Amino acid sequence: MTSRRQTSNKMRPFVSGFLATTGLFVSLALSVTVLTPTVRAQDRLSSPVYQYRGHEMSTGYYEHWETRPGPGVPLAGGPIFQAGPTLYTTGDWLDRRTYMADSHEQLRFYQRIKCIKCHPQQTRGLHIARMGITCRQCHGPDPIAGINHYYSPMNPLRRHSHVCSKCHEGANASYATFVVHEPNPTLADTWKTFPMLFVAFWMMMALAAGTFLVFIPHAAIWGIREFIAKKRGHQTDGHKDKH
Amino acid sequence: MGTKTNIRIRRFSLIQRLFHVLLIISFMTQGCTGVARMYIGSPWGKWLASVFGGYANATQIHKYMGLFMICLFLAHILYLCFKIDWRNFPRCLFSPDSLVPQPQDIFESTHHVFWFFGLIKAPRFDRWTYWEKFDYWGVFWGIIVLGLTGLMLTFPLLVTRILPGWTLNVALWVHRIEAILAMGHVFVIHFFVGHLRSHNFPMDRTMFEGSADLDATIHEKPFWIARMAHEGKLESLLVPQASLLKRTVFYVFGYSAIAVGLFLLVGGIINSPSITW
Structure with missing residues (x-):
């Protein structure tokens, strides 16, 4: 009995140590998983500049963790972030390039070609046609980040404050949803890209065309009828044509 | 009273004529600056814009005139509120003196078209014909559509606090097409x-002088004349024609408006390939 007690007493520090170590690791694991968001939230609240969502939205200045995905985020991986030397300008890569820091990375002869050669649709819009604004004035110098890249000034998060506000003081995020390079509303494709514009355009065209198609012939036939009646110089069908 | 041919029948009050003159001036200014x-x-x-001091000034004038x-439209609504016979409301809206469209207008317009082709006798209108009602309510529709879209485009920052920015794209196209419709209708049909x-x-x-030629009115709107005679109001409505000086002013003003309208219409058609949408 005495030897058993002695053995038990000898094991007690090891058991206690094991439990304490396990508890410590479990606590640390719980802290990392549960408390991290709280800590990040505290960090956000303790930031001297960016404390309010409204402020962030109006200025376009966000904390980096709110816009840039962390290195361990699985959904942010994949080919979009693994741009290799074999990029092409067709197919899905056009969309993928909008997420890249340099959206024109490794394009052949990029330095020698004009923007409109590859972006002919982007020549549309009153900013270009009326005000003569050039591509660089909004999209900036090289490297031009894709519009969906997290640091791009064209990213919808900050487009209003970093681009629109240069000319339209006080522009908000909603204002920045104005489609500068609006599609041609007469084309069938616009039904897919900007359905409200397509519907509004054709409704108004139908109204205008309907009005003219009815009332121009109406006025013309009326004029001819009166003219003929007046030339005959008599009371026509109870309607004396006199002014 | 003058000769019989110079007798006229009062048709519009001074304030109604003033509304029309202000509408002509503002519409023509809007047409010129908008087309510029x-x-x-x-x-x-560019030449048209230079008349108003260039593109930027033409834009400013367009906004202020809009x-x-x-305001003119709201003043007219206020005027209508005073003119409506509230004691007989809503029955007064369907009287022959009302500009509210009625089933009779459909019948008269159909009748009129048949007369164009010599199928039947000319219709006998009352105070307001169907095309006059169409013109009147067309202005209502036009000012509401052009006014709302124009306000959206004039105050985009304010509007985008409530609506998304892409609605400005839609508003711009609606504004353009409605403006073309309004100008086309006024310059050609009206x-x-x-x-x-x-x-x-x-x-x-008539719209400048306030009175219409009696003979012409008897032949085009005999029901109105008969109704006025039946009610004993005809004599009180008869007035002499305006002085030569006033008539000259009316003709110069009226034909100036027509000349400007035709200038915009013809110039607009010829230069349409140069429009920057």
Whole structure:
């Protein structure tokens, strides 16, 4: 009995140590998983500049963790972030390039070609046609980040404050949803890209065309009828044509 | 009273004529400045804008005149509130003196078209014909659509606090097409029907002078004349024609408006390939 007690007493520090170590690791694991968001939230609240969502939205200045995905985020991986030397300008890569820091990375002869050669649709819009604004004035110098890249000034998060506000003081995020390079509303494709514009355009065209198609012939036939009646110089069908 | 042919029947009050004159001035200014903006890519558009001090000034004038038109419209609504016979409301809306469209207008318009082709006798109208009602309510529709979209485009920052920015794209196209519709209707149909058809040629100055030629009215609106005679009001409505000086002013003003309208219409068609959308 005495030897058993002695053995038990000898094991007690090891058991206690094991439990304490396990508890410590479990606590640390719980802290990392549960408390991290709280800590990040505290960090956000303790930031001297960016404390309010409204402020962030109006200025376009966000904390980096709110816009840039962390290195361990699985959904942010994949080919979009693994741009290799074999990029092409067709197919899905056009969309993928909008997420890249340099959206024109490794394009052949990029330095020698004009923007409109590859972006002919982007020549549309009153900013270009009326005000003569050039591509660089909004999209900036090289490297031009894709519009969906997290640091791009064209990213919808900050487009209003970093681009629109240069000319339209006080522009908000909603204002920045104005489609500068609006599609041609007469084309069938616009039904897919900007359905409200397509519907509004054709409704108004139908109204205008309907009005003219009815009332121009109406006025013309009326004029001819009166003219003929007046030339005959008599009371026509109870309607004396006199002014 | 003058000779029989110079006897006229009072048709519009001074305030109604004033509304029409202000509408003409503001509409023509809006037409010129708006067309100047739309055609700024062409030499014709640049010249038109230069009349107003260039593109930027034309834009400013367009905006301020648009606000004036909206105020004029609201003033007209206020005027209607005073003019409506509230004791007989809503029955008064369907009287022959009302401009509210009625089933009778459909019958009369159909009747009128049949007369164009010599199938039946000419319709006998009352105080307001169907095309006059169409013109009146067309202005209502036009000012509401152009006014709302114009306000959206004039105050985009304010509007985008409530609506998304892409609605400005839609508003711009609606504004453009409605403006083309309004100008096309006024410069082609209204001018022709109001002034240039045989019955009214060389100009129907009723809206300026306030009174219409009695003979012409007897033949076009016999029901109105008969109703006034039946109610014993006809004599009180008869007035002499305006002085020569006033008539000259009416003709100069009216034909100036027609000339500006035709200038915009013809210039707009010729230069249409140069529009920057």
